[in-house]
Amino acid sequence: MLPILHPPGIDLNKLMQIQNRIAKNVKREDHLKKLETVAGCDISFAKHNIAWAACVVLDYRTLDPLDQKVEKVRLRFPYIPTFLAFRELEGMLKTARGAEADVYVVGAHGIAHPRRAGLACHLGVILDRPTFGVAKSKLCGDANMPPNRRGSYTLLKDGSETIGAVLRTLPNAKPVYVSVGNKISLKTAIKITLHTTRKHRLPEPIQAAHELATHHAKVASLDPSTPCF
DNA sequence: GCGACAG
DNA sequence: ATCTTGTCGC
Secondary structure (H helix, E strand, O other): OOHHHOOOOOOHHHHHHHHHHHHHOOOOOOOOOOOOEEEEEEEEEEEOOEEEEEEEEEEOOOOOEEEEEEEEEEOOOOOOOOOOHHHHHHHHHHHHOOOOOOEEEEOOOOOOOOOOOOHHHHHHHHHOOOEEEEEOOOOOOEOOOOOOOOOOEEEEEEOOEEEEEEEOOOOOOOOEEEEEEEOOOHHHHHHHHHHOOOOOOOOHHHHHHHHHHHHHHHHHHHOOOOOOO
16 A cells, blocks of 8 residues: 555655654753744645645734744655655745744644654754644544543553643544644643634644645645745 | 554 | 535534
8 A cells, every 4th residue: 555655765664763863852841941932833735746834933922923934845755654754844844944933833743653753853853942743633642532621631642651642622623632842841732732722723823824834825726827925 | 464544 | 635515513
């Protein structure tokens, strides 16, 4: 199934070694100097292998927008479960590098990954900044369903190891999966997720980045000759 | 062998 | 991820 999708020359064993190296450098404790700004990172697809990456910076207290970056990116790697970073990290870095923030929220998993090296970990280790992931569905691990109340959560475990939390950001909505990316604790990641979540199931930083990226992807697909800037 | 599988 | 309107329910 998967092998036919792999372009020849891509050695997953080599990529797994890279993931292991990233995982070794992940810090699961808080290293935040302050918490005044939060960034959200996301990528939306236009057509073929063209996509748009977006990073939006919000004021932590008010959630007012402070800054935003958008970049057109070419995806050179296919989507293969557990190897998402090799498809999306490059584009995500282009926008995140230019947007300063105290913490970055990524629409993907952090250490809630078979080798503890989700996209949020790659971004956090490369930038050497606090990051964490908020995903809409599970990649690995086991957890009970949290009670149907905003703010309730259960721990996502892989054997005896805690790799994340299944968090209810809104009542009557499927919970989200929160996990450490780098330089932050799960406890703080959960706190930030709840603080930045308002009318949507996903936290505002990710929601805003997604809308911005999707808007550009749509405009680009309607008129390829439009520079968009 | 079978099921699971971020975006 | 993306293609897509209405519809059921609180």
